[in-house]
Amino acid sequence: MVSTRGHKYKFMDGEKVLCYEPDPNKARVLYDSKVLEVCEGKDKRGRLNGKIEYLIHFQGWNSSWDRKVGEDFILKDTEENRQLQKELAEKSKLHQGTYLYRKERKKQREKSLTARIESLTGHGALKGPSLSEEGSSCSNGFSRDESEFQVDGPAASIDVDTEYYSNSSSVESNHEEDKVYLQVGDKLKKFLEFDYRMISEGTLTEIPVKLPIVTILENFVRHYTIRQLFDLGQEQAKMRRRNSLFQKGDQKTKDYEAIRTNVELCKEVADGLRLYFDFTLKDYLLYPQERQQAELVLSDEYL
Incomplete structure (x- = not known):
């Protein structure tokens, strides 16, 4: 011993x-x-x-x-x-x-991204909670209720893809490989527009949030697992109605092993996203006002 x-x-x-x-x-x-x-x-x-x-x-x-x-x-x-x-x-x-980490291009990317966001949100058609009307609810700059999200008017129908491609010609040819083309759904597009307007008016998200990223990832894995098992149960029920001897022994074991493999892959994807957020959140995924808030929350006294 x-x-x-x-x-x-x-x-x-x-x-x-x-x-x-x-x-x-x-x-x-x-x-x-x-x-x-x-x-x-x-x-x-x-x-x-x-x-x-x-x-x-x-x-x-x-x-x-x-x-x-x-x-x-x-x-x-x-x-x-x-x-x-x-x-x-x-x-x-x-x-x-990933080009996101090339320091020598950071300033140009941020400038380009800011210009694109402003071109999409500069129409003044977003209708969210007004600072002057809501009074002190937003005065401290750290409180925003996402349930108040509301978008109306022409900005709600802005085509992000059209704006992106129309501005892409301004990017220098030697940065051609830096382009990433994304298809943004209407719902997410509206929320991003609203979020930009709120932050530019000094209204930050309340920290800590009720549903952090890590919880969303865990719920995603849990939902995926349940869905896999549910679909397998549905398929087995159909086959049993056709043949009462269906899936006895090895076949059922193979099906569950396949689900186990899929769930492990799903967990790997979720963990990869966790690492991505961990290393890119403060530098690339936040507006300048949010970075100050993040530095405060992630300081030693909050560890």
């Missing part, structure tokens, strides 16, 4: 650290993290085996993402390790082949 008495842990409960992504299939990056608990490993008989693990909470995500990792996954929160974190993040983003 290996004794851990008097053992000095490298990291302590409550310590703010940097932690590598624990999933070996994901990009090797460092997260802002916090040590929740020091855990001493035990063998099958319940005896201490000298193995030390740390329960880690990743900043900005709920407790369902907490993980136990070994010392080799954790680094002290130092300037040198912060620089390593930055380098790994940039390397990972470039490795993914």
Whole structure:
């Protein structure tokens, strides 16, 4: 039996650290993290085996993402390790082949995106809650009820695709590979227009939101799993009506294994989106006013 008495842990409960992504299939990056608990490993008989693990909470995500990792996954929160974190993040983003992370083009992209948004929302036809009429409900700049969302008038029928292609000629030819063509549905288009108008008037979303991104992703996986099982049940019921001997034994097992594989793939997609939001939210997915709010919420005192 290996004794851990008097053992000095490298990291302590409550310590703010940097932690590598624990999933070996994901990009090797460092997260802002916090040590929740020091855990001493035990063998099958319940005896201490000298193995030390740390329960880690990743900043900005709920407790369902907490993980136990070994010392080799954790680094002290130092300037040198912060620089390593930055380098790994940039390397990972470039490795993914997405133009969003090329620093030398950041300013031009932001300017182009801002111009396109303004061209779509500059018609003055959005009708949301007025700041002058609603009074103090928006005065602190941190409160907005999404249930008040309302869009009317010509702006509701603006064709984003048409505007995008009409402006695309202004982009220099050497940045041709930077273009990403997206089809935006009418409902999302209206909400983006409304959201831009509200933020430009100083009305930010109340933090924390009732339904964070990680919860949406978890609900997506849960819904997908339920839907897969439901569809299989429906199909089996139809086949049973045709043949009472249908799906006995190996075939049913194969069907459930196929569902298991699909659900695992769905979880991988959701986890990939989680990583995407984690690394692009503050730099690329928020307006300048929202970035200030995010920096406050994600500061050390809120960890």
